[in-house]
Amino acid sequence: MTDHITTHQAEEDARNDQILIWLNGQIVPKAQALVSVYDSGFMLGDGVWEGLRLYDNTWAFADEHLDRLFEAAKAIDLDIGLTRDQVFQAILDTQQANGMTGDAHARLMVTRGVKTRPFQHPGLSRQGPTVAIIMEHSRPSIPRPIRLATVPHLRGLPMTQDPKLNSHSKLNCILACIAAEKAGADEALMLDVHGFVNTTNACNFFIVRRGQVWTSTGDYCMNGITRQKVIDLCRANDIPVFERNFSLVDTYGADEAFLTGTFGAQTPVGEIDGRQIGTGQMGPMTERIRGLYKDLIAGPGHDSLRMGCACTVHGM
Structure with missing residues (x-):
């Protein structure tokens, strides 16, 4: 591919x-x-x-x-x-x-x-x-669900390079992305130091199983702002959500998978390691969360951050 x-x-x-x-x-x-x-x-x-x-x-x-x-x-x-x-x-x-x-x-x-x-x-x-x-x-234009490939590169231990730092040093993630592309995928699925599913080289990762939304514990991944908004939206709308350890076996059997990030908000995943996830298209839970996120963005909570506001940013 x-x-x-x-x-x-x-x-x-x-x-x-x-x-x-x-x-x-x-x-x-x-x-x-x-x-x-x-x-x-x-x-x-x-x-x-x-x-x-x-x-x-x-x-x-x-x-x-x-x-x-x-x-x-x-x-x-x-x-x-x-x-x-x-x-x-x-x-x-x-x-x-x-x-x-x-x-x-x-x-x-x-x-x-x-x-x-x-x-x-x-x-x-x-x-x-x-x-x-x-x-x-910049208007996102992602024509189909993302394909992922699991790679050997890890996002990693705090005593090496803490993954919670949005650092300019991204070589490990770039190498992961290269490995995924060599495998015919779009982006890399990276495990944590214990072998549990963690994150991708550029985004946070979620799966949906039997009506539940799962993401990693957060111990070894970027503390994504969009990731946290999705967790908060699930909790506020009675969607069961868990920050937990889970394996590739759990992931391959998921009903849906999606990525989160500032740029793309919620991006559906259609395939992981050559295995189709769910229907291979955006699933109903991902679509629901997308709608909740759009409502959050459009809500009154951001009025004070509009262009030209003279108020301070912190503590609003």
């Missing part, structure tokens, strides 16, 4: 050729958004990032995304050099400069900055952080 798709596949949009990018306090054309080869992010993957999605002038769950960004920066001892309000204002400024009102995706990246010499020690990054916001017109 060669017709690979990705969980971040979007419609082509010519407007993205002319986007403006926020880079270290300046909004510049895409071609001028340049970072030094001495930057610690380029050189070593030393940095953290967040992805945010714009719906109807609203940056969905911005508070949670900023919580995660600042927590990750603290964990790697990186001073972003901006307050939460300043970071969010930079997002709003970039949105306004690009004239975006919806169907947009922002990637907010922070590295330890330019190094004085091309070596590993973080003390060589003395010029302050590099902060960039790439914002694109």
Whole structure:
């Protein structure tokens, strides 16, 4: 099979050729958004990032995304050099400069900055952080359910590279994705250190069995914001949901499977390791959860995060 798709596949949009990018306090054309080869992010993957999605002038769950960004920066001892309000204002400024009102995706990246010499020690990054916001017109276009292949790469132990960090260092996930594509799939299904089903290389993973929704314990995967929203929505709507250990045997026998992430929200899975899951199409539970999530996005809870709001982001 060669017709690979990705969980971040979007419609082509010519407007993205002319986007403006926020880079270290300046909004510049895409071609001028340049970072030094001495930057610690380029050189070593030393940095953290967040992805945010714009719906109807609203940056969905911005508070949670900023919580995660600042927590990750603290964990790697990186001073972003901006307050939460300043970071969010930079997002709003970039949105306004690009004239975006919806169907947009922002990637907010922070590295330890330019190094004085091309070596590993973080003390060589003395010029302050590099902060960039790439914002694109982006409407998901995933033509069929995703095919997964189980790979030997793990998402992993906290003492190696904690999977809860949205780190620039993604090589293990990239290698997993390559292995899945070599096997004819679209994305990699990754196990945890005990052999239980964990996550994919880019998204969180759920299955549906006999009316119950299962996902991993969360001990070895990214603490996905969309993942948590799905869990919360299930609990609020009397859908049995469990964060638990489960195996590939449980997974192959599932009635449905789907992925969660900021970009695609809930993406159905049709095949795992050559085995059809359910009907091979989006199942009724996935469709129901999608509807509940859309209602949540459209609800009044995000009104205070609309473009141009002068209120603080934290604690709303």
